[in-house]
Every structure is written in structure tokens, then in C-alpha cells.
Amino acid sequence: MKRSLGQRIWRWSILLVVTSYLALPIVAMLDFSTKVGRSKRGLYAWKAIFSQPELVGGIVTSLELAAIVIALLLFLVVPTVVWVHLKLPRLRRPLELICLLPLAIPGIVLVVGVSKIYMWLSIHWTESPLTLSAVYAMLILPYTYRSLSAALFAVDVHTLAEAARTLGASTSRTLFQIVIPTIKAGVMSALVISIALVLGEYTISSLLNYKTFQVEINLIGQNDGTIAVAVSLASLIFVLLLLLLMPTAKRHGKALLDVDAE
Amino acid sequence: MSQLTQEAITGSAARGSGYRAWRRVTPYFGVLPFLTLATLFLLWPTISVMTGAFQDSKGHFTFTSVHDVWTSSTHLAIFKNTLLLSGETALIGAILGALLSYAVATGKPDGILRRIWVSATGVLAQFGGVMLAFGFVATFGFNGFITTFVKSFAPHSFFANPSWLYGITGLAFVYCFFQIPLMFIVFLPAIDNLRPNWREASDSLGGSTWEYWRRVGIPVLTPSFLGSSLLLFANAFSAYATAASLISQGSIITPLEISGSLSSETGLANAATAKALSFGMVAVVVVVMALYTLLRRKVSKWEKS
Amino acid sequence: MSSVAVQLNDIAKSFGPVKALAGLTLEIKEGELVALLGPSGCGKTTALRALAGLQDLDRGQILVGGKDITFQAANHRGMGMVFQAYSLFPHMSAQENVEYGLKLKAHKVSAEDRRKKSSELLELVGLSTHAGHYPHQMSGGQQQRVALARALAIEPKVLLLDEPLSALDAKVRIQLRDEIRRIQLEVGTTTLFVTHDQEEALGIADRVGVMRDGVLQQIAVPQELYDRPTSAFVAEFVGLTNPIRGTVSGSTVSILGSQIATLPGSVTSGEGTALVRPESIRVEADPSGSAKVVTSSFLGSVCRSIVDLADGTRITAQSASSQASVLRAGTSVRVTLDTPAVFVKSL
Ligand SMILES: Nc1ncnc2c1ncn2[C@@H]1O[C@H](COP(=O)(O)OP(=O)(O)OP(=O)(O)O)[C@@H](O)[C@H]1O
């Protein structure tokens, strides 16, 4: 049916209002980060991004964290979810509850809880910020779980797995070569969201005194707002491009929708 | 031949029930690594905070810290602020985000507009925090884009004096920036699930646009809307980074208070406060979820369980 | 069945380069059930939606009961529509779905009458026991029955059905098809039924219209459409045909040694291809026959044989099932024709 004029006006005014609101800070950041002094323009802040050793360190730390979290996701979380789905249907509900728990527990509360563990870790083992990956792996659970379980229900993995077994595939082969590839889309979307989450995480790392990307941006911001704004904008654009290039990015929504449905 | 079979039968009987039981439990070992990690970094911390709220420094049971928080008007006022802030931004975000998803969903299903929105909101919803704070400082702060602009021709208007940005109003304004995209992400699939057939059926049966929305569109969307709003509430309620980097002095929301008492010099007494406040936060989330569950049961009795 | 209830006059609609409707003209009489049949993409749905007011047109005119409704909004047309599938409102029970139209301003009736009417209709479609069920608790066939009851509740001027059975399995499909016909006759509603299943169309309709590329090719009662197609397209689309070469002179064609009348629209002279139905071909075992049976299958009530003619043409013939044992593969047979008239197209 043809859209009525009223509907079109509605539609465009909503888009216009929301877009302006969301675009405003981004435009302002562009403006702000190219300002030099009162009225001059220049790219000094953008050029300064990589001449900040702490910042670069923070970026590297966060990227390493992202890599470890992805590894945990791929080799621990995904297999566990699939395993439970296939073999231990009785554990589905408990697993789901665990996975959704981080939504109900504010990050700051989690910090209060894990601070003791991290204190212990830094005294007895290592002070490396990479230990944060364990908590981060918990934070991504809600997003991961939903996109995985949606994908698992969409393809009938049971039949697939049984087919593979009857053809003589071993359990691990079935898992890693048959089941997981068929839910690739779900895994991909979980992956993208995990990267975004790790690169954007501030609460836990700052309170546990680890120097991640966001913590460094914040520190720079205390001294030189212009550089901080330039970095923020750059990373925003970076992740946006990452998402635009990911063909499966549009699936997050489905994954999250029924987060609290049951 | 028959003897062989006989042996095979007795053989497997001998391996018998013990072996069967073993076969039954082995799959459970598969979840152990995950369970260990989750216990250490999620379950145990959560439980320790919850129980810690009811322990004194020696680990004895006490109501003192929770009682102190509960009877302190400062704590309560800040709690109320946080609740209001989360509720308001959840509501505004939910409404605007829902309208936005409707506007985008009625466009071309695989158009570029939709693709951009989906990706952009993915970033904006996740990438809040510190950078968002800077974004808004660059917009409405002392040298901000809008502030400078407004100052030049309306020096006494609201936006000319940026102090609002560093208070609760500012937070609400900034929070909407990630609430709207989050709502968009979680609500778009619900809108996509509205079948054109329903609208057409309603039309052909004589329904007006308004009647369609009142009797079909809105009731069908209500469960998802409530669920998404709850998510938005929890999201705002636990948000910390934005406030932490925007507001340098004073704790105007509970997460700031918690971090304040964690990092201040005085130590143990404050750790107890942090736990009591944390307990309060979790309690709020639990209560809100319980209310939601009741409400949801009421509005979605027609849904497949 | 007397006065004209629905008239589509030369309606046309293009989607970009695609001409979904290219000047369709169709009349439906009061109380009649017309089926629109045609290959996928020929514009059936578009025609139906245009009549419902869900699709605006580039050209043409739509009259219902003599009134021009071309520009009337869908919700003022009073037509009940049944969609292919999944059109029930998911948050309403079967009964609430049926009552929906009666709650609207357009047809508002008291709660008591609504209840009565919806119960009657659910009874009519055989679902009184499912009144309180939600759509997800019902099977596809049950959902379509409810959709039918919902459409009938507003006592529509015209009932529109767009492949209402295509999502169902074969058995339910036939059962529900017959039921739709029974109900339609009982209620007497003028009905347009769209389908791409010829058996369905022939089985249910008073008249069947065959569409192709946005225009009507032929509209006739099922028997006539089958026996006397006016174009090669209709002959080939409705039922099975064997293309057999023959020589036409005037209004007869000579094939397989018989002289048979040609149908109007056929080639009038020279060589042509006759389109012959399998049941018009008679196959008899005859050692001196020049044709040979390739295979032959027993289909219960009939026997279908594939036969190679002397010139190499391969045809399908249908005979009584008792013949199955005689017409084994390799049997030499004699082939004759037994039909009053055939359609002959140019080579
Ligand atoms: N909204 C639309 N936009 C673009 N093209 C359309 C639209 N609706 C229909 N068409 C095109 O118009 C033509 C006719 O479509 P229509 O749906 O009427 O076919 P149909 O006869 O119902 O086919 P089917 O048996 O497959 O349902 C098709 O080529 C289709 O692709």
C-alpha cells in the first residue's frame, strides 16, 4: 500500500529530530578537535594522538584484552553454550540465568565483588591488566548467549550433530567443524559486540586501576581536552566502520530482544 | 554363536549400572571450565557483595551498614536521584527509540538508510561512557559548539551557561544519547515482526489507522516495549563511566557514591558502605524485574512460552 | 446468480518495468465464486489487492454493486479478505479475532450480538471448541478457518481469498477447499479466489479465469475451460496436454489417422501442433500397431502410459486401470483419438 502523506511527514520528522540529536555531539567533536586556540583551525590534536605513549599503551592493552576475550568467547563460551544445548538440556535454564546475570548486576557492583580477587591476583601472581579479560568475558555473556541461542534454535543443530555422529565424526570434530560453523552468524555478531564492549569499557578497569584505552582517554582529557576529543571521535569512527563492514551486524537486536522475556 | 552372544550380554551387564552412571555424568565435565570462570568472576563476587552487605569487619552478621544506608537521608536522596534518572531516560529513550525504529522499519528493508542506522546505533549504544562525556563537553561545555554559538546571540539563555551539563539534567540529556540507540537495537526486530498482513486485514475489515494501532499494533508491541524499557532502565541504572568523567566533584548518583567509598582513604567502614549501596542497587534491579515479570505475564498471555 | 456484483474495467498497474496488471477486465456475478488462476507473477495477487483497496492503480476502474469504488480507501470497501497465512492477530483468541471487525466503528454492534455472531461463525467453520485458543495454539488449517470466519463476520460485499490453502498440506487443502465452497454457497457471498493450483481452481469455482502477464486469457466454467480452451496457453496451463503434429484444413485437423474438429482460435491451415489431453488418447494392444509402450504406471483409478509413436513423438495416455496389466513396457499398441475437438497451435 502506498504510504500516505501524513505517514511520510511523521517518518521524516522523527528521523530528522533523532538524527540531529545524535549527530550534534559528533559534529561538535569534529569542530572541537580541530580548534586551535580561540579562532584558528588545525589538526594538531589529531596528529598528537599517536605521540602519546600512555595512550598507545592503553590502546594496545585494550586490543590485547579484546583478543583474549574473543579467544575465551570462541573456545570457552561458545562451546559451552553449544554443549549444553546439545547434551545437557537440563542445564539450559541455569546457564541462561548465569549468562543474563551481568545485565542485572551493575558494573560497579561487580567491581566491589571482584576487587578482592584482583587484589589477590596482583599480589600473588601478576599485575598485568590482561587479567581483566576474565571479567570482560562475563560482561559479554548476555549478548553472546542471546545471539547464540537464537542461532542454535534457528538451525536444527540436533539433527546436524546426529548426522555428523552417524557419519563417524568425533565429538570435538562435530562441535568445531559442524555445529559451530553453522551458527557462524550468531558467533560473528557476538564477536563484534564483544570488541565494542571491551574497547569501550571504563568502569571496571578504572576502579581496579588498570590502564586501558578508556582510562587513558579520560586521563588525557583532564590535561588536554582537545586530544581526548580527537581520540574519542577517532575510535567512534573506527568501530562504526568495523560494524558497517560486518555483514551480520544487524543481528544484535534479535539477540537482545528477549533478554528478560522469561 | 549363541554362546558368544551370551557372553556379550553378561559382559555388558557386568560393566552394568556403574558404567551407565558414569556415561551419564561425563557430559557434565564439559561445563566445568566455564563454570569455574563464571563462579570466580561473576557468581562469587555477586554473592560476596550481597552477603558482605550484612557483615561487619570481622565477618559477623549485622544489619548496621544496610541500616545506616537506609536511614541516611543523603544516601536515600541520591538513590532517588538515580532511580528517577534511570526511569526518565528509560522512558524517553524507549519512546524516541521506538519511534525511530518505526521510522526506519517503514523504509526500504535492505536500503542503505537502514543499514547505516543499524550499524551506527550498534556503536552508539555500546560506546558510551568517557567518550560520550567528551562529546557532550565539546557540544555544551564551556567552549562547546552550541555554547559558543548561543552565547554570541543569546547570552542569557539556558544553553549559554553550561553548568547544567554537569548536574543531573546534564546526565539525563547525555544518557538519552545511548538509550535511544539501545532501544532502537532491541525494538527494531519487534517492529519488523509486525506483519503487513495484520494491517491489511484490519483495513479490509473496516479499521482506521487509529483503530489498527489501538487494537492491534500497540497491544502486539507492548510486551517487547516493556522488556526493552526494562533493559534501558537497568542500563541507565548501572551506568557509571559517563557520570564519572563528566562530574568531577560530588556524588550525584549511587554508582559514583560507591566508587567514592571504594577509593577513599578511610578504608573498611566505607567498604561496608559500598557493599550496602551495591546491595541496594541489586535489590532495586530485582524488584523492577519482578514487577516487570508480573506485568509481562498480564500483557503477554497470548505469547508462545 | 444474476446481476453483476464486481466489475474490473481495464485495470493496470506497473511496478517499475514490471507490468503486474496490463488491462485486466473481469466481471463477477452476485453470489458467484470466481477463481483466478495463473502462473506465478502473473498479477493475480495484485488484482485481488486492487479490488480490496490495498493496491492503487495506474489506470482502470473498479465497480462494486454498480458503484465506482476505484478511489475508495480499503477500510470503507467492506470486503473480507483471507490471506495466504499468518494474518490472525496473534494477541487475540479465535473468537476475538472473529469479533474484531464488529468492534470497529465501521460495523459496530453490541457485545451480545458480537458474541452471538462470532459463535455462529466459529460453528460454521467447525471450530466452536477452539474459541478461546490463540493463533499459535492452532494448526495452519484451523488458523485459516478462523481467518475465513473473521472475514465473513462483517458480512462482506465481496470475499477475497489469496491462496488461502497454499500453506497447508495436501489432505487438509482438499478438505478445507470443499469446506470453503460449502460455506460460500451457504452464505452466498460473492467471492474471488486466487490460486496457482489448477485443480483447486477447477474444483471450487463457478467460473475460472486464467491470467497471463497481467491480462485475462479466458474465463469460463471449469468444464468448458478444460474442454474448449481458446488459446494454446490455456490449453497447456490447465491440465496435461500432448503436443502432436497434424495437418489442418479449415476446421478439422488430421492426426493419427483421425479427422477431428479444431477449436476456435486454432490454426486454420497447414501444419500445426494439436494439444491433446491424455484421456482423449486411446491405446490398445495390437501386435501390428506401430507405437510402443515405454512405461506404464498403475495410479489406482487410472493407468497412465508413456508411448512412443511411429515418428518418435513421445506421448502420455490415460486409460482405465484394468489396462495396466496389458500395456506392459515394450508392447506394440495402436493409438487412436477419442475427443470431439482439439486446440491446434502453430508449429
Ligand atoms: N509491491 C511490489 N513492488 C514491486 N513489484 C511487485 C510488487 N507487487 C508485485 N510485484 C510484481 O508484480 C508482478 C505480479 O505480482 P503478483 O503478486 O500479483 O503475482 P501473483 O500472480 O500473485 O504470483 P504468485 O502466484 O507467485 O503469488 C510480479 O512480477 C511481482 O514481482
Ligand SMILES: [Mg+2]
Ligand atoms: Mg500471489
